Amino acid sequence: MTPKTDLRETITEVSCNLFMEQGYASTSIKQIADAAGCTTAALYYYYEDGKEAILHKVIEQCVPDMMGMLATLEGASSLYELVMRLGDAMRTEGPELLRRLRWLMIELPNMGEAERAMLHNRKLEFMDRLTDLIEPFVDGRQQAEMLAWVNFCALFGYGQTFISMDLRSYRDVPDTEFVEMLATMTATTYGK
Amino acid sequence: MTPKTDLRETITEVSCNLFMEQGYASTSIKQIADAAGCTTAALYYYYEDGKEAILHKVIEQCVPDMMGMLATLEGASSLYELVMRLGDAMRTEGPELLRRLRWLMIELPNMGEAERAMLHNRKLEFMDRLTDLIEPFVDGRQQAEMLAWVNFCALFGYGQTFISMDLRSYRDVPDTEFVEMLATMTATTYGK
């Protein structure tokens, strides 16, 4: 029963949680050690470079698989259905995914050039793929690209607003209605 | 010439800048004192409760006047024009406004219940007012409310994406085209 995981794994896991809750700067290695059930000295056995090394490991593991989310969009039969499926995916994987994106954005200043570039690439890949999926249903790639941005930004903005401002009112604006409206607007105006 | 402002004002001003750039947790009172041209002891003359007191003062002053932004929307003659004006307002006041909103969202965990409630109220007031402005052009208040959310979230998501991910590519997706598409979608589908 006891999840006798490696201490190394435990450290990254609890660090991930603490960093996301409090931010990197406000989390002390003492806190991490306590949460992991060891002393600070033990941390340095697994992460020679200390706190910062843990951060980079957490960042690496924290990057969400946004491509996987797009897989469910394949085979949509209309633009309306495509946007609805995107909304569904956001609702399903959204809370965790948006939490991660949000944290990564907050910690950007603590990242190195390489990490920033990696995230930037992931973003572009995601938008490219989403554009691919939209293109068959509209007039030209440029239109598809803009639609990808508008839809992504709307869903992203929706998620950030509620995740950030206060989780309790996540349902003030019903998510199904939000997505339906977005899908209707998109399909009515640009669907062919 | 020399802006011989009160030291008290200087302190809140430089604190605001430092907090927004580095975050509250990563800013030391020594940094604040240096930037304000005084010693840390002087800070405690104006803010007995130290760093945290400065934070609360900065939060208070930092809350953006979102209602003012909506004033420019009055008198719009169509739904399309209304959304375009909203986009214009976002582009004009947007960078500074989104920067503030973003910071406030990040520092939410450091706020008291009262501050959180105040921000929540401001948000609701803003959405209510935006709904008022949209209502004359659509079918019923419920539709207006949802449209307010979709449009706000899209513009907010757009701004957050570029402010956060990297400012340099703010123009990867041209902002005028983004707003035009949003306005077109909104007006075509729901304008009456």
Added chain:
DNA sequence: GTCTATACCCCGATAGAC
């Protein structure tokens, strides 16, 4: 009002025992 000087604590990090 502002400074100097200082207290005290917690932080990140390491050496060396086990």
Added chain:
DNA sequence: GTCTATCGGGGTATAGAC
């Protein structure tokens, strides 16, 4: 591999001179 013990440094905060 993990702990105990400890160090140096920077952090917040304050007492008292001016």
